Amino acid sequence: MAKIIGGFAISHTPSMGMEYDKGMANGFSPHWQPWFDGTRPMKDWLARMNPDRMVIVYNDHLNHFDFDAYPTLAIGIAPEFRQADEGWGLRPFPSLVGDVDLGWHLTNKLVRDGGFDLTVCQDLAIDHGIYSWMPYLKDTPWDTPIVPIAINMVRHPIPTSQRLYNFGKSIRAAIESFPSDERILVVATGGMSHQISGARFGIANEKLDRYFLSKLKSYVQELVDLPQEELMRLGGTEAAELAIWFAMRGALTDNIDEVYSYYTFPAITGCGVIAFEEKG
Amino acid sequence: MSNSIPFNLDPPGTYIYTGEMATKGYKLTRFGLSLRRPDNREKFLADEDAYMRAAGLSDEEIALVKARDWTGLLQAGGHLQAMLKVAATLGQNLWHIGAHNAEMEVEELMRLCPRKVNALPGGED
Numbered sequence: 001m002a003k004i005i006g007g008f009a010i011s012h013t014p015s016m017g018m019e020y021d022k023g024m025a026n027g028f029s030p031h032w033q034p035w036f037d038g039t040r041p042m043k044d045w046l047a048r049m050n051p052d053r054m055v056i057v058y059n060d061h062l063n064h065f066d067f068d069a070y071p072t073l074a075i076g077i078a079p080e081f082r083q084a085d086e087g088w089g090l091r092p093f094p095s096l097v098g099d100v101d102l103g104w105h106l107t108n109k110l111v112r113d114g115g116f117d118l119t120v121c122q123d124l125a126i127d128h129g130i131y132s133w134m135p136y137l138k139d140t141p142w143d144t145p146i147v148p149i150a151i152n153m154v155r156h157p158i159p160t161s162q163r164l165y166n167f168g169k170s171i172r173a174a175i176e177s178f179p180s181d182e183r184i185l186v187v188a189t190g191g192m193s194h195q196i197s198g199a200r201f202g203i204a205n206e207k208l209d210r211y212f213l214s215k216l217k218s219y220v221q222e223l224v225d226l227p228q229e230e231l232m233r234l235g236g237t238e239a240a241e242l243a244i245w246f247a248m249r250g251a252l253t254d255n256i257d258e259v260y261s262y263y264t265f266p267a268i269t270g271c272g273v274i275a276f277e278e279k280g
Numbered sequence: 281m282s283n284s285i286p287f288n289l290d291p292p293g294t295y296i297y298t299g300e301m302a303t304k305g306y307k308l309t310r311f312g313l314s315l316r317r318p319d320n321r322e323k324f325l326a327d328e329d330a331y332m333r334a335a336g337l338s339d340e341e342i343a344l345v346k347a348r349d350w351t352g353l354l355q356a357g358g359h360l361q362a363m364l365k366v367a368a369t370l371g372q373n374l375w376h377i378g379a380h381n382a383e384m385e386v387e388e389l390m391r392l393c394p395r396k397v398n399a400l401p402g403g404e405d
């Protein structure tokens with residue numbers, strides 16, 4: 001059966017992606033150089049882990065879906081996922097490779113056994129939710145197949161933190177019943193503290209973000225029990241995306257090592273990353 | 281305008297995007313998202329009024345777009361991510377929206393950011 005070898009969580013923002021492109025062409029700005037430097041060890045770690053597959057829980061920002069039909073939980077099942085045009089054109093990166101077999105297996109298990117009724121997307125364009133950080137962690141070609149799972153974070157009601165934590169646990173059960181010897185990483189992306197509208201635009205709560213990173217391994221339930229409104233009140237409305245991180249943590253056991261974490265605040269979004277390895 | 285940030289989720293500090301807002305701003309958001317397509321961006325730039333009328337926007341909504349009244353557009357239910365596409369098409373960006381929301385000049389907002397606060401759960405009520 002397939003095995004979860006670890007997981008990581010990472011922030012995403014449109015500017016993270018654009019600054020990568022600029023940085024690689026002309027050098028990074030002083031704001032973004034620390035993030036580039038801070039993700040180098042993650043890139044090395046990911047290469048060392050060399051997963052066969054990655055299940056990536058992320059959120060779309062109205063770049064693929066629209067409000068004609070906005071799924072609360074959706075899974076992408078296709079041989080490849082193209083980059084979404086967010087309104088300012090495409091960046092020079094290839095499509096992401098998908099894993100149809102694992103996608104259907106997860107869907108069957110999550111819907112029938114896990115109690116999570118996913119919307120299945122056989123065509124899914126992916127936005128900065130994945131494209132902004134992927135270049136920092138992997139050189140092209142991006143040949144590790146992924147299964148993307150999109151969580152609604154753009155219109156309330158959004159799923160509760162406990163629900164996403166439980167979702168992670170069901171993802172674990174589903175992966176562990178996949179008949180293969182694949183080594184799989186579970187990834188979550190969202191947050192950290194930021195707010196990009198209203199007079200509170202630009203709020204930056206480094207203390208909250210570091211608190212969150214420090215608790216994720218051993219005190220995750222404390223974080224899960226925080227009202228999402230509290231994360232939003234203190235860290236900005238978009239800090240609610242931190243709830244996605246619980247899906248990754250829920251997919252791991254408690255028998256894990258925290259192998260890396262890094263945090264910086266480049267512009268208007270707290271940027272953090274944390275990686276865990278299963279000991280078993 | 282001061283840089284103090286209120287620790288609550290009330291307007292004008294924060295606009296929570298609820299179902300009610302999604303219903304109110306359905307057409308406005310749909311219009312913004314139509315600009316994900318390059319051909320639509322060209323059509324919109326060629327004739328803003330005609331494009332917006334064809335998108336079914338009301339006179340009030342069209343006036344808000346023409347005034348680049350980002351705050352008014354958010355209050356009318358336009359989703360930030362959709363209004364961001366309108367801004368990008370018009371050569372503006374997130375900072376223009378944020379500065380309008382915060383009633384500042386873009387340069388002033390950029391100078392203030394990141395607007396550092398330090399509070400843990402339960403704090404700064």
Ligand SMILES: [Fe+2]
Nearest residue numbers: 012190191241
């Ligand atoms: Fe996001």
